[in-house]
Amino acid sequence: xxxxxxxxxxxxxxxxxxxxxxxxxxxxxxxxxxxxxxxxxxxxxxxxxxxxxxxxxxxxxxxxxxxxxxxxxxxxxxxxxxxxxxxxxxxxxxxxxxxxxxxxxxxxxxxxxxxxxxxxxxxxxxxxxxxxxxxxxxxxxxxxxxxxxxxxxxxxxxxxxxxxxxxxxxxxxxxxxxxxxxxxxxxxxxxxxxxxxxxxxxxxxxxxxxxxxxxxxxxxxxxxxxxxxxxxxxxxxxxxxx
Ligand SMILES: C[S@@+](CC[C@H](N)C(=O)[O-])C[C@H]1O[C@@H](n2cnc3c(N)ncnc32)[C@H](O)[C@@H]1O
Numbered sequence: 001x002x003x004x005x006x007x008x009x010x011x012x013x014x015x016x017x018x019x020x021x022x023x024x025x026x027x028x029x030x031x032x033x034x035x036x037x038x039x040x041x042x043x044x045x046x047x048x049x050x051x052x053x054x055x056x057x058x059x060x061x062x063x064x065x066x067x068x069x070x071x072x073x074x075x076x077x078x079x080x081x082x083x084x085x086x087x088x089x090x091x092x093x094x095x096x097x098x099x100x101x102x103x104x105x106x107x108x109x110x111x112x113x114x115x116x117x118x119x120x121x122x123x124x125x126x127x128x129x130x131x132x133x134x135x136x137x138x139x140x141x142x143x144x145x146x147x148x149x150x151x152x153x154x155x156x157x158x159x160x161x162x163x164x165x166x167x168x169x170x171x172x173x174x175x176x177x178x179x180x181x182x183x184x185x186x187x188x189x190x191x192x193x194x195x196x197x198x199x200x201x202x203x204x205x206x207x208x209x210x211x212x213x214x215x216x217x218x219x220x221x222x223x224x225x226x227x228x229x230x231x232x233x234x235x236x237x238x239x240x241x242x
Contacts, residue, residue, distance in 0.1 A: 029124045033101035034108065043109030048144075049079040052232065056143065056174055057084050059226050059234050063170055067091035068138030071164070073127055073157060074098055074145035078107025082114035093118050095134055097125035127156035136164050143174040146211070147192075150201035154211065158218035158237075165239040171220060173235045174228070177207040185231040207235060 064070060066089040075081055075096035085094040096107045096119065107122035123133045127145075140161045146154040161171045176188045183189040183204065192204040205211050212222050220237040228234050 029101040030104045030122065033104040033124075041105070043106040043113070044077050046077045046079060049077065049083070052143075052174070052229070053080060053083045055228050056080065056234060057087055059228075059236075060084060060088060060141070060172070063172070063224075063236055064088060064092065065138050065169075069093045069095055069134075069136075070139045070141060071095045071134050071137035072097060073125065073140065073142040075107050075122060076103060076144070078103070078110040078122065080141075080143060081107065081119050082110035082116070085119050086114060086116045090118070093120060095120045095137065096122040097134070098122065099124065099126040127153050127160055129156070129160070132160050132164060134164060136166075138165075138169055140165060140169075140171040141174075142172070145175070146173065147175055147195060147204050148199075148202050150199075151205075151210075154205065154214060155218075158215050158220060162219040162239060167239055167241060169239045170223070171215075171237040171239065173211070173237070175232055176204050177211065177233050177235070178204055179206070180208050181206050188231050207233065211235070 068091075070088075070092055072081055072094060075098050078096050081094045081096045085092070088094075096111070098104070098107065101124050104122045104124065111119040111122075125132055125134070127142075140157075142157055146157065157173075158171070165171065176184075176191060178184065178188075178192075183192065188204055195202045195204070207225070215222065215237050219240055221240050222235065223238045224236040226234040226236070
């Protein structure tokens with residue numbers, strides 16, 4: 001059941017199916033996607049966001065700065081941005097992004113429906129790009145991306161995050177993780193198998209032996225790990241010595 005639920009929040013094609021090339025920022029893609037998609041369809045919906053948004057929001061309310069720019073990586077449908085931004089500090093702006101140009105229509109659509117003016121228009125952003133279309137932020141949030149994408153995406157997330165965050169700024173990572181090499185629930189082990197069957201370069205990552213060393217090598221320290229419902233974690237890293 002959990003496996004199906006998790007896969008159902010993959011509304012968009014993984015970039016790993018697009019071959020090895022990593023595109024550079026192309027400002028036309030977001031505009032093109034808006035032009036093609038706006039009239040064509042309603043924004044897509046990911047059911048899991050309704051289940052996990054309140055627990056995630058409760059942590060964000062504790063740890064995010066009260067002002068500045070939050071850059072969300074891999075926004076997907078954009079429903080987290082639409083739900084959470086009005087419930088966060090009124091001095092905080094939310095910048096959604098996704099690698100998939102077709103996601104822009106969903107993200108902007110949900111933002112519009114929320115009526116919240118503190119959600120910026122979404123940008124196309126592949127974490128593996130050597131430069132991002134957002135060159136500084138006060139916090140970074142990435143939900144449910146590093147297990148569905150190749151490991152190079154996790155590396156790109158931390159390397160890019162280190163480029164744009166100042167010392168002490170938070171990088172928050174939400175999703176399932178193995179701990180000390182071991183799955184935290186049978187459902188996560190099954191989910192891992194299903195991910196790998198689709199794409200051998202994806203899979204549930206180990207927080208302790210894979211993600212934390214990667215983060216440290218890019219200039220982050222692990223600050224806190226929040227246990228979340230449905231065997232997920234929200235992991236708070238902080239930028240060190242920028
Ligand atoms: C499972 S969805 C999660 C969406 C949303 N964050 C959520 O929790 O509902 C994974 C998202 O990661 C995005 N993604 C995959 N690879 C990426 C990359 N290299 N850079 C940025 N986003 C990426 C996909 O396009 C997709 O929207």
